[in-house]
Amino acid sequence: MVTMQQVADRAGVSISTVSFVVNDTKPVTAETRERIQRAIDELGYRRNALARALASRRSHVIAMIHPIIDRNHYGFVEAAAGAAAAAGYNLVLWPVHSDDEAREITSLTTTGAAGGVLLLEVRYDDARVRALQEANSPFVLIGRTGELEGMDFVDIDFESTVAHAIDLLAGEGHRCIGLVVEDFSATALASYAPPLRVADIFRAEMSRRDLHGEVFTVPRVLDPDAPSGTPGAGIVAQLAATAPETTALVVMHATASFAIVHELRARGLVIPRDMSVVGIAVESAVTSLVDPPVTTFETPSREMGRLATEVLIARMAGAEPGRVHRLIDCEVRPGASVAPAPHGRRRLDAG
Amino acid sequence: MVTMQQVADRAGVSISTVSFVVNDTKPVTAETRERIQRAIDELGYRRNALARALASRRSHVIAMIHPIIDRNHYGFVEAAAGAAAAAGYNLVLWPVHSDDEAREITSLTTTGAAGGVLLLEVRYDDARVRALQEANSPFVLIGRTGELEGMDFVDIDFESTVAHAIDLLAGEGHRCIGLVVEDFSATALASYAPPLRVADIFRAEMSRRDLHGEVFTVPRVLDPDAPSGTPGAGIVAQLAATAPETTALVVMHATASFAIVHELRARGLVIPRDMSVVGIAVESAVTSLVDPPVTTFETPSREMGRLATEVLIARMAGAEPGRVHRLIDCEVRPGASVAPAPHGRRRLDAG
DNA sequence: TTGAAAGCGTTACCAT
DNA sequence: ATGGTAACGCTTTCAA
Numbered sequence: 001m002v003t004m005q006q007v008a009d010r011a012g013v014s015i016s017t018v019s020f021v022v023n024d025t026k027p028v029t030a031e032t033r034e035r036i037q038r039a040i041d042e043l044g045y046r047r048n049a050l051a052r053a054l055a056s057r058r059s060h061v062i063a064m065i066h067p068i069i070d071r072n073h074y075g076f077v078e079a080a081a082g083a084a085a086a087a088g089y090n091l092v093l094w095p096v097h098s099d100d101e102a103r104e105i106t107s108l109t110t111t112g113a114a115g116g117v118l119l120l121e122v123r124y125d126d127a128r129v130r131a132l133q134e135a136n137s138p139f140v141l142i143g144r145t146g147e148l149e150g151m152d153f154v155d156i157d158f159e160s161t162v163a164h165a166i167d168l169l170a171g172e173g174h175r176c177i178g179l180v181v182e183d184f185s186a187t188a189l190a191s192y193a194p195p196l197r198v199a200d201i202f203r204a205e206m207s208r209r210d211l212h213g214e215v216f217t218v219p220r221v222l223d224p225d226a227p228s229g230t231p232g233a234g235i236v237a238q239l240a241a242t243a244p245e246t247t248a249l250v251v252m253h254a255t256a257s258f259a260i261v262h263e264l265r266a267r268g269l270v271i272p273r274d275m276s277v278v279g280i281a282v283e284s285a286v287t288s289l290v291d292p293p294v295t296t297f298e299t300p301s302r303e304m305g306r307l308a309t310e311v312l313i314a315r316m317a318g319a320e321p322g323r324v325h326r327l328i329d330c331e332v333r334p335g336a337s338v339a340p341a342p343h344g345r346r347r348l349d350a351g
Numbered sequence: 352m353v354t355m356q357q358v359a360d361r362a363g364v365s366i367s368t369v370s371f372v373v374n375d376t377k378p379v380t381a382e383t384r385e386r387i388q389r390a391i392d393e394l395g396y397r398r399n400a401l402a403r404a405l406a407s408r409r410s411h412v413i414a415m416i417h418p419i420i421d422r423n424h425y426g427f428v429e430a431a432a433g434a435a436a437a438a439g440y441n442l443v444l445w446p447v448h449s450d451d452e453a454r455e456i457t458s459l460t461t462t463g464a465a466g467g468v469l470l471l472e473v474r475y476d477d478a479r480v481r482a483l484q485e486a487n488s489p490f491v492l493i494g495r496t497g498e499l500e501g502m503d504f505v506d507i508d509f510e511s512t513v514a515h516a517i518d519l520l521a522g523e524g525h526r527c528i529g530l531v532v533e534d535f536s537a538t539a540l541a542s543y544a545p546p547l548r549v550a551d552i553f554r555a556e557m558s559r560r561d562l563h564g565e566v567f568t569v570p571r572v573l574d575p576d577a578p579s580g581t582p583g584a585g586i587v588a589q590l591a592a593t594a595p596e597t598t599a600l601v602v603m604h605a606t607a608s609f610a611i612v613h614e615l616r617a618r619g620l621v622i623p624r625d626m627s628v629v630g631i632a633v634e635s636a637v638t639s640l641v642d643p644p645v646t647t648f649e650t651p652s653r654e655m656g657r658l659a660t661e662v663l664i665a666r667m668a669g670a671e672p673g674r675v676h677r678l679i680d681c682e683v684r685p686g687a688s689v690a691p692a693p694h695g696r697r698r699l700d701a702g
Numbered sequence: 703t704t705g706a707a708a709g710c711g712t713t714a715c716c717a718t
Numbered sequence: 719a720t721g722g723t724a725a726c727g728c729t730t731t732c733a734a
Binding site: 376 | 712714
């Protein structure tokens with residue numbers, strides 16, 4: 001391995017000067033700079049990230065904390081890793097499950113292992129956030145807590161997304177719309193914010209429009225080795241029992257859409273003729289596989305991951321602009337799952 | 352931040368002794384050890400990973416190199432992160448695209464940024480592998496190159512998986528079976544090994560059994576922002592044109608199964624009555640969403656990720672056992688996509 | 703504009 | 719069994 005000292009020797013300058021050139025931290029004569037650059041090239045010097053972090057008390061490592069690692073996080077992870085790499089930072093995956101989370105996290109930045117933190121699966125009330133604030137370490141939420149003061153976050157604009165989804169369906173004449181969300185209450189993520197938030201928004205938006213809406217939940221199974229069964233199985237039966245006049249569904253659950261189509265078909269109902277379906281905050285890469293493809297308001301996961309990372313890097317670099325509270329819209333990807341409301345032709349209770 | 356020196360002061364010993372206790376590297380009197388431990392607890396000391404790595408010239412960071420980040424890698428990533436965390440190591444995601452790959456990788460371990468490397472998406476002939484060997488840095492392949500000497504790898508046992516899939520179908524009377532694999536030739540991963548390997552094995556196994564088999568390919572689109580279209584669209588038409596007597600398909604492509612079912616249905620054919628389908632080396636979490644659920648030989652991605660990481664950690668810790676060449680079977684997850692071969696009732700060419 | 707030198711928090715060797 | 723101390727490779731004052 002080539003050290004800075006070796007470069008300095010070869011260029012006939014002091015190690016400090018090399019450092020100035022490498023980091024572009026102080027002015028250096030064009031001539032000297034060139035001499036040093038040549039030495040660097042000839043020797044194939046690469047600065048040692050560890051030593052740099054230790055000496056500067058500034059790590060270029062970003063820790064991404066994810067209690068549950070989930071296929072749905074892929075976009076975030078990928079985008080974050082890309083944005084980090086582009087800025088010369090590195091992304092470390094930090095699986096934290098224990099209830100000891102907070103302490104774990106604190107020591108993470110405190111020991112220099114990571115210079116900043118990206119937090120996933122944020123809960124309404126999140127001990128990890130408090131820990132990060134106390135430790136005074138730079139962090140950005142992908143998602144948000146109830147309290148928003150004094151922190152940066154990037155989240156989905158659920159308000160606008162839900163409103164758009166409802167408008168889309170109401171525009172087709174649907175008056176009775178169901179919402180399907182995941183229920184995390186049996187898991188460690190009991191207060192995981194998105195489904196709760198979306199259910200509230202949905203109820204509010206529906207009543208504001210004088211429409212009738214019911215909320216259905218799909219229990220979340222966390223054990224990755226559990227026989228997956230079909231998430232969302234039974235939803236249609238539940239629907240028939242509770243709100244048979246429902247003609248459209250807003251589904252915040254990628255795989256449940258498959259079960260819904262399947263169960264409707266078993267009852268002789270067809271999407272979108274007898275039931276319209278709209279996916280929200282899911283990946284269209286998945287929902288487009290449903291037959292028919294589900295019209296989807298897609299999670300802007302890549303944009304969120306990139307943005308969050310860029311904000312975090314700015315903070316890690318010491319920038320102190322105002323807090324970033326960024327909400328991003330889900331863009332719609334048209335499918336073939338939305339049609340005008342049926343006129344009493346076929347209904348759920350007839351099945 | 353609490354340093355080792357502070358602990359030493361508080362315990363009234365030298366910093367060396369604290370180090371011995373913290374790392375359990377030399378015998379220390381029970382009494383002293385306890386005194387030190389108390390100081391550690393009281394002060395909330397956590398050793399600084401950076402300093403440790405710098406001084407010991409041994410990083411506990413594992414870099415996972417992934418040219419293309421793909422949903423299918425999720426199992427690997429998750430399992431690797433978990434196994435690493437369990438051993439006190441950390442997993443860094445290292446997106447490497449450039450053709451400068453090799454150099455990038457070398458400097459990675461050379462500068463101490465990472466102590467070991469996990470390589471994904473391995474090609475038959477992989478420059479990165481050579482770079483790692485030359486740099487003399489510990490690495491483990493998830494996948495394998497053509498040449499296997501002098502390296503560790505964990506890969507799918509394609510031989511046995513393909514044989515099992517064929518046996519399953521042949522056992523139901525199918526004599527003419529198609530294979531669907533992804534074609535990476537238009538991408539940077541042109542020599543990506545698995546599809547090539549599987550196609551070879553398939554042909555060999557089929558002719559060994561005196562069965563008739565044809566290989567079909569689905570072109571791979573790498574641009575993540577490309578309108579995904581439906582991967583695998585057109586396969587059925589191709590099938591009808593080339594090998595209409597086909598009654599079963601072995602599909603090494605999770606999402607193509609959806610297109611296949613869809614296109615068959617459009618021709619009035621039904622799975623599994625008119626065509627049996629078996630998935631191999633894919634995730635059943637995805638293929639089970641097909642209607643009907645596809646019988647799937649599932650990629651043991653979690654096991655592969657865990658194993659590879661454990662082997663790598665052993666190497667990083669200096670263990671020098673024999674090379675690990677581990678092939679893991681894909682376990683079958685029964686679906687409802689396999690039935691006895693139809694007796695000339697409905698065939699593809701009739702569609 | 704450049705250089706000297708004191709750290710950064712550990713580890714590891716050599717003494718004791 | 720414990721301590722002293724020189725690295726590890728770099729950054730960052732402070733001086734020149």
